[in-house]
Each structure stands twice: as C-alpha cells, then as structure tokens.
Amino acid sequence: MISPMRYGKQILVPEFGEESQKALSAATIAIVGCGALGALQAELLTRMGVGHLRIADSDIVSLNNLHRQLLFTERDAEEGTPKVTAAAARLAALNSEVSLRTLAEHVTRDNIAAFAEKADLILDATDNIATRYLINDYCVSNSLPWIYTGVAGTGGLVLTILPREGPCLRCIYPDPPGESDAATCAADGILPTTVALAVSLQLTQVVRILNRTAVPGTLIRLNVWDAAVRSTVAHRDPACVCCGQRRFEFLDAGAREATPLATSVCSQRMVRIDARFWEGAFDVERALADAARNNATVQRKGLLWIVTAGVRRISLFPDGHMLVHECTVTDEGLAAVSEVFR
Ligand SMILES: [Zn+2]
Incomplete structure (x- = not known):
C-alpha cells in the first residue's frame, strides 16, 4: 500500500509521479558498501519508500566517519558497532514499511549472487576499485542495471550502466587503475557535500532506471566546489573484454583476485x-x-x-x-x- 500522506509531496513532482512511486515501492535495490555513499543512499531510499533494500558492509563505525556518514551516531563510534547493525536500527526507525536485509561481509565473487539475488539494480558505494569491476562483471553477465559512483575531495563521477543497452564500466575504463593511481578518500579527503551531490544525482538515476526514462551510459562529472555538473553520454566499445567478449575476469574463480588478503x-x-x-x-x-x-x-x-x-x-x-x-x-x-x- 502506497500512502499518499507519506509520499504525496514526491508524487506531486510531474517527472516522478505515481508510476515512479509504484516502481520504487516494488523494487529491490542492493547497496554495496555502507560508508558515506551507502549510508546516504540507504537513508534517502528508505525515506522515499523503496520496497526492499539490501546493504553489505564489513566495517565498523569510527569517529572519523561521522562528518560524512549519515545513519551513524557518536555512540556507534564509541562502541565500534558494525555499520550494517547501526544502519539497520536507524533505517527501521525511519520507515518500518521497507524490508531490509544486511550482510556484515565484504561483497566477493563467492557471495555476490546470493547478496544480489532478485535485485532490480545494484548501487556502488564502495571505496574499493576491485569490487567495482566485480559488480560490473556480475551485472553484465546477469543484465542487471548498476550505477557506478566515485567521489574524492570535491569531485566525483556517476555512471549509469544498463547492460545490453549502453556501455559497461570496462568500455570506458578497460582495466582498474593501480591502487596508487586511484584517488581515494584516504589520500585526498572528502567533503560531505561532495557525497550529497553525487548521491542526489545517483538516486535520481535510480528513479529514471525504474520508470524507464534513464539514458544508458549517462556519465556525470561533478565538482561541488566549482558548482559544476556536466553530463555526457558514453558509448559501448564492441571490443570490450566484459560486455563485448563476455569474459568475466573478476567474477570467474581462478581469474583475477578481486580482494587482497x-x-x-x-x-x-x-x-x-x-x-x-x-x-x-x-x-x-x-x-x-x-x-x-x-x-x-x-x-x-x-x-x-x-x-x-x-x-x-x-x-x-x-x-x-x-x-x-x-x-x-x-x-x-x-x-x-x-x-x-x-
Ligand atoms: Zn563493456
């Protein structure tokens, strides 16, 4: 049952409307990671009335998470509460109609199928490059939409991937950068406003995927400091190892190891x-x-x-x-x- 009292204000927005609300209420969305990106994704999707939410994270809450990670409190940091435990308690209090399943583990090639089973789309909220290539392999091999989101400092990138209709991650970035080349929050820091802007753009793409108005390959570059958001459309590479040749190097056992020990x-x-x-x-x-x-x-x-x-x-x-x-x-x-x- 969709409550007009609860969701009326977003249903009133013509681009969103009743159809998007219905689609969202019926959807299962899997969020990989519950740090800054994942916590905000989870909170907004819960408030907006997603049907089923799955969240995986293997981390505990720390004091230096609190400036950017919604859902978590000082008490969670003091007690070193697992992020998924703290998230589950807070999300249940925000919207008891959302069904939530959590996994206190890193998503790997061994558990991704069980974690994402029956999901309509996957949201990337990791700080781990190898995991993104694993998500890409899984989603391309199962024709499942996913949205890549990377943030660092004041900038970020959001890429909407609709397998078969548009490019995958490896059409654009054929191989993962070395860990030292990759901008990560450990090296660069991160503003919470960067996260909020990236997640706003990402979740709007979620709604557009669910109501079938998304443009495959939408690639959004953002910089919160410069107040700049630029959107282009990326295209498929027919020679792509993943969606072209259908070789799933990060998903198949014995191929590349996704996570170091x-x-x-x-x-x-x-x-x-x-x-x-x-x-x-x-x-x-x-x-x-x-x-x-x-x-x-x-x-x-x-x-x-x-x-x-x-x-x-x-x-x-x-x-x-x-x-x-x-x-x-x-x-x-x-x-x-x-x-x-x-
Ligand atoms: Zn591809």
Whole structure:
C-alpha cells in the first residue's frame, strides 16, 4: 500500500509521479558498501519508500566517519558497532514499511549472487576499485542495471550502466587503475557535500532506471566546489573484454583476485584481513581457543568478538574477516592476527 500522506509531496513532482512511486515501492535495490555513499543512499531510499533494500558492509563505525556518514551516531563510534547493525536500527526507525536485509561481509565473487539475488539494480558505494569491476562483471553477465559512483575531495563521477543497452564500466575504463593511481578518500579527503551531490544525482538515476526514462551510459562529472555538473553520454566499445567478449575476469574463480588478503581501511587506521586468512572453513570455536592459548582476551559484542592481545585489538566477524585496530601497514596487520590465532 502506497500512502499518499507519506509520499504525496514526491508524487506531486510531474517527472516522478505515481508510476515512479509504484516502481520504487516494488523494487529491490542492493547497496554495496555502507560508508558515506551507502549510508546516504540507504537513508534517502528508505525515506522515499523503496520496497526492499539490501546493504553489505564489513566495517565498523569510527569517529572519523561521522562528518560524512549519515545513519551513524557518536555512540556507534564509541562502541565500534558494525555499520550494517547501526544502519539497520536507524533505517527501521525511519520507515518500518521497507524490508531490509544486511550482510556484515565484504561483497566477493563467492557471495555476490546470493547478496544480489532478485535485485532490480545494484548501487556502488564502495571505496574499493576491485569490487567495482566485480559488480560490473556480475551485472553484465546477469543484465542487471548498476550505477557506478566515485567521489574524492570535491569531485566525483556517476555512471549509469544498463547492460545490453549502453556501455559497461570496462568500455570506458578497460582495466582498474593501480591502487596508487586511484584517488581515494584516504589520500585526498572528502567533503560531505561532495557525497550529497553525487548521491542526489545517483538516486535520481535510480528513479529514471525504474520508470524507464534513464539514458544508458549517462556519465556525470561533478565538482561541488566549482558548482559544476556536466553530463555526457558514453558509448559501448564492441571490443570490450566484459560486455563485448563476455569474459568475466573478476567474477570467474581462478581469474583475477578481486580482494587482497589484507587491505588498509580508508583513513581509519585499521587493516582489514579477509576471511581467506583461515585457509578453508572458518571455525570460530577453534579460533577463540587459539587466541586464549596465546593469552588474548575475548569479549562478545553484538555480532562481533573483540580480541585483545597486549596493545593489539582485533574485531572478529562471524564470517571470519577481521579488523586490526590502530594499524595501517598490511603486513603488520597480518603478523598480528597470525600471532594471536597461531
Ligand atoms: Zn563493456
């Protein structure tokens, strides 16, 4: 049931109207990442009355997230609450009619199909280039629309991808840039106003995809400081490895590895260790027994285990991935978890 009381003001906008409201209320949208982009996407889509929302994120809330990440509070940062846990509580309070499913994991080639099952479109809200190429492979192979959004500093880029109708990410950027070439918020900083402008443009594209007025390949470059928004239309490359040759290098096992075992988390002084660290099935009981034998203390907090060994603090998630706190060097993070769980 669409409430005219609740959504009347947006239905009154002729470009939007009742048809868009119906389409939005019936839609399932999967958001990959719940940082600045994902939190604002989730909040606005929830308020606008999306039918079903899925959010995946493997991170916890930190104090330096709060200037740009809606949904989260100082208490979430103090307690190191997983972002999806904090988001779920806040979103349920904003609109109880939206059905929400969360995943406290990184989206990988192994879980993307289950995460995005029955989704009508995917929104990119990652700070991770490899994950975007994975989303592109998945969406092209399943003919699923997705919207790429990258922001850094005062600028950003939004690209509407409608497989079969227009270009994919690899038509425009055939290969991922090296991590050092890529502008990331760790290096450049980010203004919350940049995020808000990018998400406004991105979610308007969502509505246009759902009401079938989107132009495939719409490529929007924005700079909030210069008050500049420029939109062009990009075209398909018939020789594209992904949508032309239909080789899905980031999705197919044994091809390119999408996620390194250890990554430094954007500006948070944390190193993220992938669940592949455990080499096989993750057994939490055995891991906690190993930690105890190595004189670490373990505390259960929500869905996490907080493992403390000397000055080292590690957040352990149910799927086996970990965050090593106050650590920026990936090798140090790996050494720390190897020591605690040896
Ligand atoms: Zn392509």
